[in-house]
Amino acid sequence: MPAHAAATRALRRKLGARVVRTDAAALAEASYDSAKIPFRPEAVVRVTAEAQVGTVLELANRHRVPVTTRGRGTTLTGAATPVQGGWVLDLLALDGIAIDDEAGMAHVGAGAKVADIQRAAEAQGWFYPPDPSSKEYCTIGGNIACNAGGMHGGKYGVTRDFVIALRGFLPTGEGVSWGTATKKFSAGFNLRDLWIGSEGMLGVVTGAVLKLIPRPAERWTLLTSFRDETAALRAALALFRARVQPAICEFLDRQSVLCAERATGRVVFSGQPLESAQGESGRPVILLELAGGRAELREQRAVVLAWAAAHATAHRAARTREEAEQLWAVRRKCSGAMFELGDAKLNEDIVVPMRNYVAFARFLARLKRESGLAIPTFGHLADGNLHVNIMYHKAVPAECRAAERAVQTLMETVVALGGAISGEHGIGLAKSPFLRLQHSPAQVRAMQAVKRALDPRGVLNPGKMFERFEVWKHERLAVKLPWDHK
Numbered sequence: 001m002p003a004h005a006a007a008t009r010a011l012r013r014k015l016g017a018r019v020v021r022t023d024a025a026a027l028a029e030a031s032y033d034s035a036k037i038p039f040r041p042e043a044v045v046r047v048t049a050e051a052q053v054g055t056v057l058e059l060a061n062r063h064r065v066p067v068t069t070r071g072r073g074t075t076l077t078g079a080a081t082p083v084q085g086g087w088v089l090d091l092l093a094l095d096g097i098a099i100d101d102e103a104g105m106a107h108v109g110a111g112a113k114v115a116d117i118q119r120a121a122e123a124q125g126w127f128y129p130p131d132p133s134s135k136e137y138c139t140i141g142g143n144i145a146c147n148a149g150g151m152h153g154g155k156y157g158v159t160r161d162f163v164i165a166l167r168g169f170l171p172t173g174e175g176v177s178w179g180t181a182t183k184k185f186s187a188g189f190n191l192r193d194l195w196i197g198s199e200g201m202l203g204v205v206t207g208a209v210l211k212l213i214p215r216p217a218e219r220w221t222l223l224t225s226f227r228d229e230t231a232a233l234r235a236a237l238a239l240f241r242a243r244v245q246p247a248i249c250e251f252l253d254r255q256s257v258l259c260a261e262r263a264t265g266r267v268v269f270s271g272q273p274l275e276s277a278q279g280e281s282g283r284p285v286i287l288l289e290l291a292g293g294r295a296e297l298r299e300q301r302a303v304v305l306a307w308a309a310a311h312a313t314a315h316r317a318a319r320t321r322e323e324a325e326q327l328w329a330v331r332r333k334c335s336g337a338m339f340e341l342g343d344a345k346l347n348e349d350i351v352v353p354m355r356n357y358v359a360f361a362r363f364l365a366r367l368k369r370e371s372g373l374a375i376p377t378f379g380h381l382a383d384g385n386l387h388v389n390i391m392y393h394k395a396v397p398a399e400c401r402a403a404e405r406a407v408q409t410l411m412e413t414v415v416a417l418g419g420a421i422s423g424e425h426g427i428g429l430a431k432s433p434f435l436r437l438q439h440s441p442a443q444v445r446a447m448q449a450v451k452r453a454l455d456p457r458g459v460l461n462p463g464k465m466f467e468r469f470e471v472w473k474h475e476r477l478a479v480k481l482p483w484d485h486k
């Protein structure tokens, strides 16, 4: 007998059986996210109107039913997994998008797909820069809850930098709005920013007003390769010192380049039509893009080409947009391509302060050597957010132990270098063992006090962030999700 059967029946009476689903297929689908560690909910509530969210939360709060809000379930940390059962609140149907052409704002429902928001903005000459690689799937509600980033972070910022106002519901079911559709708002505590990045634990976002900026007139893509990883990271610092702000500045270490090349069947630096720089395969690369007005780009291009001539072993600009797209396709293949190095991955998204790039490159080389594991690493050099992928074989106990030790060492080192254990994915379940490396006991207590104040009965997304969960001890489902590359 499900623990909250009576509450589920009451909810179904209020919202109907089409909204409150308890069939096996719906429950199975909502039992896991991209972390693929399943916990069965008792119902999936597929709301069709914002007000229904208030009804769900009011009832959940009264009956103490755990509620896990869900966008598209692309989170890699298990944050959308209903780890304590209860109800999964699915917001995908709240997917409205309207562009305010004069104000340069987008009014969106929480379930709107991020790539659809970008396309709607671009159709009117506007640009919404936050661009997680999962943007063809993930929702703006999920992005707000995780403060998602992406390749544009260094120049433009992350989701937080583009949220003007939010509306939604407190865990008690009361409706609230944080801010309005104005560019200035200084009235009262800023709870909008408290919700952003709160991983669905302090409230449910049902709609947002987003800031747009004018679409850049031109883009220019350059691929550069380097002798080794330390040289690449050192060179990036020289570029930033030259006051260049690339729209994108992606680093791929040797292991990442080789995996992506094998997955695409293309050698990044030879093969048509990038034939002029043969022999660079297997070297770390920086792939960068400048974006802006024609005059600004002309000026920056000259600086970047001089920088590449001085620091890179080879460089080549894409001559057409198609050529540039081929390069970005190789970059996007990175994450999935790594499964040739192991059937399990601890996928970390740490942040390193720029002043410690070289120290981190040396640490990473040592970690690879001493752990004996493949640890392909790539990421966003303009904001220090690096994706460190610890690959291992789950049937080999020695590799499992080595991976567990490696992730602990990684997190301790990142914090010691003044960095962050997560730059965009958040804590969820996967990073919970490391939260207290990042935050002092007083800081954790302050966060827990906020949680208790807004969610006194602990109904929203319980079991996450503050409670230790070791993902590596859990069997992952062997399912292929639409966004899995492999």
Ligand SMILES: Cc1cc2nc3c(=O)[nH]c(=O)nc-3n(C[C@H](O)[C@H](O)[C@H](O)COP(=O)(O)OP(=O)(O)OC[C@H]3O[C@@H](n4cnc5c(N)ncnc54)[C@H](O)[C@@H]3O)c2cc1C
Residues within 6 Å of the ligand: 033, 034, 068, 069, 070, 071, 072, 073, 074, 075, 076, 079, 080, 091, 110, 131, 132, 133, 134, 137, 138, 139, 140, 141, 142, 143, 144, 145, 146, 147, 148, 149, 150, 151, 199, 200, 201, 203, 204, 205, 206, 335, 424, 425, 461, 483, 484
């Ligand atoms: C292939 C791939 C690439 C990725 N690349 C990136 C990347 O480049 N940058 C990046 O930042 N992330 C990336 N991610 C992670 C993920 O896509 C983001 O965290 C994204 O923000 C999750 O959105 P979602 O709609 O799937 O949310 P879900 O996964 O459904 O939920 C994520 C969290 O948000 C909460 N939540 C969802 N909607 C709401 C809401 N309306 N109100 C309150 N809480 C809510 C959930 O409870 C959960 O805690 C990637 C994931 C994959 C699989």
